[in-house]
Amino acid sequence: MKFLRNFDKKTNSISLGGFTVIELIISMSLFVIISGLIVGSFVTAIRTQRTIISLIEAKDNMGLALEQMTRETRLSTNFDGTTKQELNFMSINGSAIRYFYKEENGIGEIERCENFNCFPITSPALNVSNFYVTYNRSFGGGITPPRITISFSVSPSDENLTNYFSFNVQTTVSARQL
Numbered sequence: 001m002k003f004l005r006n007f008d009k010k011t012n013s014i015s016l017g018g019f020t021v022i023e024l025i026i027s028m029s030l031f032v033i034i035s036g037l038i039v040g041s042f043v044t045a046i047r048t049q050r051t052i053i054s055l056i057e058a059k060d061n062m063g064l065a066l067e068q069m070t071r072e073t074r075l076s077t078n079f080d081g082t083t084k085q086e087l088n089f090m091s092i093n094g095s096a097i098r099y100f101y102k103e104e105n106g107i108g109e110i111e112r113c114e115n116f117n118c119f120p121i122t123s124p125a126l127n128v129s130n131f132y133v134t135y136n137r138s139f140g141g142g143i144t145p146p147r148i149t150i151s152f153s154v155s156p157s158d159e160n161l162t163n164y165f166s167f168n169v170q171t172t173v174s175a176r177q178l
Contacts, residue, residue: 054125054156055165061123062154065110066169068121069099073148073173082135087148089175101131107157127157130168145174 019027072091081088086100091114098113102120108128109120122128134149151170 054158057123058126058154058156058165059167061126062167062169065121066150066171068112069110069150070171070173072097073150074176076175079135079137079146079148079175082133082148084132084134087133087135087150099133101128101152110152122154125157127155129153129155145176148173148175 069087073087073089075092076089076097078090079088086098088096088098091097095114098118099121100111100113102109102111106127107124108131109122109124109126110128110131111118112121129152131152132150134151136147136149149170149172151168153166153168155166
């Protein structure tokens with residue numbers, strides 16, 4: 001006699017409970033809209049994370065390249081042959097070192113050569129541009145050490161980010177005369 005409990009005396013009908021078709025359509029529509037908003041937010045968050053990771057990688061690699069050139073330059077001698085586009089010197093162990101800018105397939109990089117053995121010191125995920133070296137010889141009969149100023153620009157090589165983000169770096173190094 002279960003069905004008698006759901007009997008409505010006013011309408012003389014039995015109510016079985018549940019949802020109407022309109023209620024189901026409205027609830028499904030709301031579910032789809034909210035799910036779409038959540039998925040869209042998630043996709044945007046992932047894109048933002050990838051952008052941030054690319055920028056962090058560019059900054060870190062730029063710092064490592066600059067640190068390597070700075071440390072090696074600080075303890076070196078004989079900067080003859082240094083031009084605006086390349087840095088030439090003799091390292092502390094007597095090797096001929098050369099840093100220069102090279103561009104391949106539209107991506108610029110900084111390369112290091114030691115006794116004609118060359119390799120890039122910047123990541124392929126970076127695009128280096130505007131590489132300049134300024135060499136100020138020592139003055140006053142060698143009393144002041146030579147100063148080398150290195151500057152360049154770095155941006156992620158991802159074509160979607162290159163036009164929006166770029167880092168400019170410049171440092172001046174005084175070579176120690178030991």
